[in-house]
Amino acid sequence: MTTTPRTAIVTGAARGIGAATALRLAADGHAVAVIDLDEEACAATVDQITAAGGRAIAVGVDVSQADQVEAGVARIADELGAPTILVNNAGIIRDNLLFKMTQDDWDAVMNVHLRGAFLMTKAVQAHMTAEKFGRIVNLSSTSALGNRGQANYSAAKAGMQGFTKTLAIELGKFGVTANAIAPGFIQTDMTAATAERVGVSFEDFLAHAAKAIPVQRVGQPEDIAATVSFLTSDEAGFVSGQVIYVAGGPKD
Template identity: 75%
Template sequence: MTGSPTPRVAIITGAARGIGAGVARRLAADGLAVAVVDLDETACQVVVRQIEDAGGRALAVGADVSDEKSVEAAVERIAVELGDPAILVNNAGIIRDNLLFKMTAADWDAVMNVHLRGAFLMTRAVQSHMTRAGFGRIVNLSSTSALGNRGQANYAAAKAGVQGFTKTLAIELGAFGITANAIAPGFIETEMTAATAARMDVPFDDFKAAVAKDIPVARTGLPEDIAHAVSYFASEGAGFVSGQVLYVAGGPKA
């Protein structure tokens, strides 16, 4: 509308599907302009259309978060086409599960590069925009696997690293009006968890039912559950909350 303030810009990585897509739609509904970032720009278009059909503003951006030049080009494009980024959600992630003695160095490196190197490169690229504005919200996606999980030495180490990275960001950037927090989801219904069930040759509904038996709230999570938490951390009102890890897992985990 004419005369309305320019919306703040949010970047969500790994946003073509799953948790990232849910976060992108929620932040757009909150009134933010959203950069939907994923490895395949075409795959981002579905989420962009959903946001635009609901009256929001969004941009599809293809980028490899583990590649320095790709990240720098993506953030520069977002700043030009949408505006200076004020919110960053580091959600991009992959899994390469295996027991330690079967895990290859390539599988270790791939997971570390996307989760940890990706979060570092994206955060470094946006922080100058945030410090100039005197406002920023960084939300990093960790996992309950950070506490340890059989067959996920690489993923667990990466997600634990994300928590340490988050706390350090909070210390270094707090004086510039920037907060940094992490969300550690439990079991969330996504294409990734459905693929895990498929690899185990278990129907997804049966897989979810078995998991839910060990969750105090007696259900598995949805991308929207994580999106609600991101919405809070990204808000103006969360300015005195920084360096925290919020477990969104249906019950106590730590």
């Protein structure tokens, strides 16, 4: 696969899917800005990249705050070069049934997922259009199809798909592609938190989930990172506006 070294930004990259994606993009030869709410929490990801001979910096940004996003992107451009790869991965869950869900639960999820992706993309697209090259990958979820106890998260992840398709239409003429990845069940801290919420052990939760997946296993963060690697490559220039379900089987 052909990959020209570029500057990549991965949000929510202190752990889980974000960390695996940052490591994979660094292995692909890109300089990587590791963004998370807590800059110190990014240290482990950055250390792994630099220990392997890559270039990376940790950047503390609340992606829902425009001033922090603009300052963070400016710092990245100054220290690593113009960012032309953006992976909008930052996300939180505030699960509850609708009648128990608070306005704060709703707003918090919308602000991180949708507002965060909007602000990050708006800040980075200026560098992409100037360079006449860009790769945007937004993290959606199979929950976009609906999931009990996740009215906020499902709505946000469905919104990411519409956002992605619109970006593809608007930015295509500048050499920028935009795609979404919708993971199925991935073994992360977030799914561990879900197991705790429903009151079962994580091991039982994983085993039960695997039985319902055609490939008979749960996903790993590296499964998503591999898909990001392709979508951000030079050779993926004719793939845009797509939602790719990485879920171990088909989804409706």
